[in-house]
Amino acid sequence: xxxxxxxxxxxxxxxxxxxxxxxxxxxxxxxxxxxxxxxxxxxxxxxxxxxxxxxxxxxxxxxxxxxxxxxxxxxxxxxxxxxxxxxxxxxxxxxxxxxxxxxxxxxxxxxxxxxxxxxxxxxxxxxxxxxxxxxxxxxxxxxx
Amino acid sequence: xxxxxxxxxxxxxxxxxxxxxxxxxxxxxxxxxxxxxxxxxxxxxxxxxxxxxxxxxxxxxxxxxxxxxxxxxxxxxxxxxxxxxxxxxxxxxxxxxxxxxxxxxxxxxxxxxxxxxxxxxxxxxxxxxxxxxxxxxxxxxxxx
Amino acid sequence: xxxxxxxxxxxxxxxxxxxxxxxxxxxxxxxxxxxxxxxxxxxxxxxxxxxxxxxxxxxxxxxxxxxxxxxxxxxxxxxxxx
Amino acid sequence: xxxxxxxxxxxxxxxxxxxxxxxxxxxxxxxxxxxxxxxxxxxxxxxxxxxxxxxxxxxxxxxxxxxxxxxxxxxxxxxxxx
Numbered sequence: 526x527x528x529x530x531x532x533x534x535x536x537x538x539x540x541x542x543x544x545x546x547x548x549x550x551x552x553x554x555x556x557x558x559x560x561x562x563x564x565x566x567x568x569x570x571x572x573x574x575x576x577x578x579x580x581x582x583x584x585x586x587x588x589x590x591x592x593x594x595x596x597x598x599x600x601x602x603x604x605x606x607x608x609x610x611x612x613x614x615x616x617x618x619x620x621x622x623x624x625x626x627x628x629x630x631x632x633x634x635x636x637x638x639x640x641x642x643x644x645x646x647x648x649x650x651x652x653x654x655x656x657x658x659x660x661x662x663x664x665x666x667x668x669x
Numbered sequence: 670x671x672x673x674x675x676x677x678x679x680x681x682x683x684x685x686x687x688x689x690x691x692x693x694x695x696x697x698x699x700x701x702x703x704x705x706x707x708x709x710x711x712x713x714x715x716x717x718x719x720x721x722x723x724x725x726x727x728x729x730x731x732x733x734x735x736x737x738x739x740x741x742x743x744x745x746x747x748x749x750x751x752x753x754x755x756x757x758x759x760x761x762x763x764x765x766x767x768x769x770x771x772x773x774x775x776x777x778x779x780x781x782x783x784x785x786x787x788x789x790x791x792x793x794x795x796x797x798x799x800x801x802x803x804x805x806x807x808x809x810x811x812x813x
Numbered sequence: 814x815x816x817x818x819x820x821x822x823x824x825x826x827x828x829x830x831x832x833x834x835x836x837x838x839x840x841x842x843x844x845x846x847x848x849x850x851x852x853x854x855x856x857x858x859x860x861x862x863x864x865x866x867x868x869x870x871x872x873x874x875x876x877x878x879x880x881x882x883x884x885x886x887x888x889x890x891x892x893x894x895x
Numbered sequence: 896x897x898x899x900x901x902x903x904x905x906x907x908x909x910x911x912x913x914x915x916x917x918x919x920x921x922x923x924x925x926x927x928x929x930x931x932x933x934x935x936x937x938x939x940x941x942x943x944x945x946x947x948x949x950x951x952x953x954x955x956x957x958x959x960x961x962x963x964x965x966x967x968x969x970x971x972x973x974x975x976x977x
Contacts, residue, residue: 536680536697544701546754551699552775553680556977559766560690572976573905575969578953579976603976610690615977622703624779624895631696632772635977643950643969644976645905656906659975662948664955700895716894717823719887722871723894747894759895768977779895787868787887788894789823800824803893806866808873 526600527583529576529644534602539618543598548620552631556615558608562657568649572605572614575643579603582642586634594630596621601634603644614646670744671727673720673788678746683762687742692764696775700759702752706801712793716749716758719787723747726786730778738774740765745778747788758790817880819847820887825865828857838880844869845876851888864891899962901929902969907947910939920962927958933970946973 526542597620621627670686741764765771844867926949934941
């Protein structure tokens with residue numbers, strides 16, 4: 526279950542999708558819009574995305590996590606458009622037989638999503654706004 | 670928000686309780702009943718608890734987490750009684766400005782709950798059952 | 814100390830068949846003596862005695878802890894929550 | 896290569912004012928040349944050119960990548976999802 530969507534994110538279907546009968550643990554991460562960043566007061570966020578590629582990259586992160594950790598299931602949703610303080614921008618759910626692997630795999634997935642998925646946030650303050658420049662995605666070493 | 674309860678656990682109120690406007694991340698952990706352990710097929714689990722002390726120890730774990738990590742909020746519920754495969758026995762939610770601290774604090778909280786909260790699980794198999802012996806709680810060095 | 818009420822849980826509860834037992838102990842008795850006394854009254858629990866931790870007023874205490882009348886006493890087998 | 900359609904996002908979209916631009920490039924042009932061409936047509940984006948990564952058919956490619964007609968090309972500013 527992967528999506529880039531403008532709708533509010535619902536965690537329950539994600540958890541239901543990843544939990545298997547052999548799962549003893551599910552780690553669920555919420556990225557939420559907070560009211561400040563770098564000392565400035567944020568009014569709301571505006572997310573842009575290269576939607577089709579972002580969805581592809583979300584799935585690739587999931588494949589990478591499944592290859593690296595003993596997980597039973599993984600799912601991720603990223604919301605885009607305008608988000609108010611407290612709203613959820615990202616949900617990542619990972620299930621595993623044991624808690625350690627569930628936590629580590631979920632944390633790794635969130636890190637990789639932030640490094641590879643083409644999504645951008647604009648912070649809107651009372652007196653202006655700015656597109657946040659985060660990670661420059663890694664490119665393959667040589668190709669042509 | 671802390672409880673030892675016989676009712677099914679609902680994560681949403683927990684997440685709403687821990688999220689603050691300065692939170693950028695919420696980590697939510699589900700302990701779920703899995704269908705096997707140590708190579709044996711589990712039919713269901715039966716949880717017992719020293720309820721009043723378990724609630725007290727849940728709160729102490731939360732205090733310890735808040736002292737150790739920069740969290741905005743923490744909440745935990747433990748279900749007891751009979752639980753079927755796939756049902757949630759434990760929920761722990763932690764919010765923090767940043768994801769790393771949310772993950773680490775939530776993982777630490779779950780570890781400490783398993784080390785200190787007086788709750789017991791009995792595995793019921795097709796041909797028998799057994800109370801699982803996990804952690805011997807630490808006691809203060811000397812006291813009288 | 815006339816007698817002390819002890820809470821039992823999980824496997825200990827199953828073995829003894831009761832949620833609480835009342836044990837007679839001498840004045841100044843420790844947790845260690847409490848465990849031994851339980852083993853005398855209920856020999857079936859003897860194999861498990863060394864793994865039991867005592868909680869007094871909902872706080873874990875060491876084996877040398879001296880019990881007092883009126884305290885809320887529980888014997889805690891190895892825990893397995895989560 | 897007659898002309899190539901380039902997708903723009905976030906700050907780049909705001910600066911150029913369009914979601915897509917069509918650029919004329921010589922045969923065998925690389926991603927690096929594509930970025931330079933964009934800077935010539937839209938001087939306002941020049942300060943940001945070096946931070947742009949190119950995606951071709953939804954895969955990140957290096958600056959020396961040679962573009963081909965019919966590929967789906969996008970310029971990706973530093974990402975900030977999550």
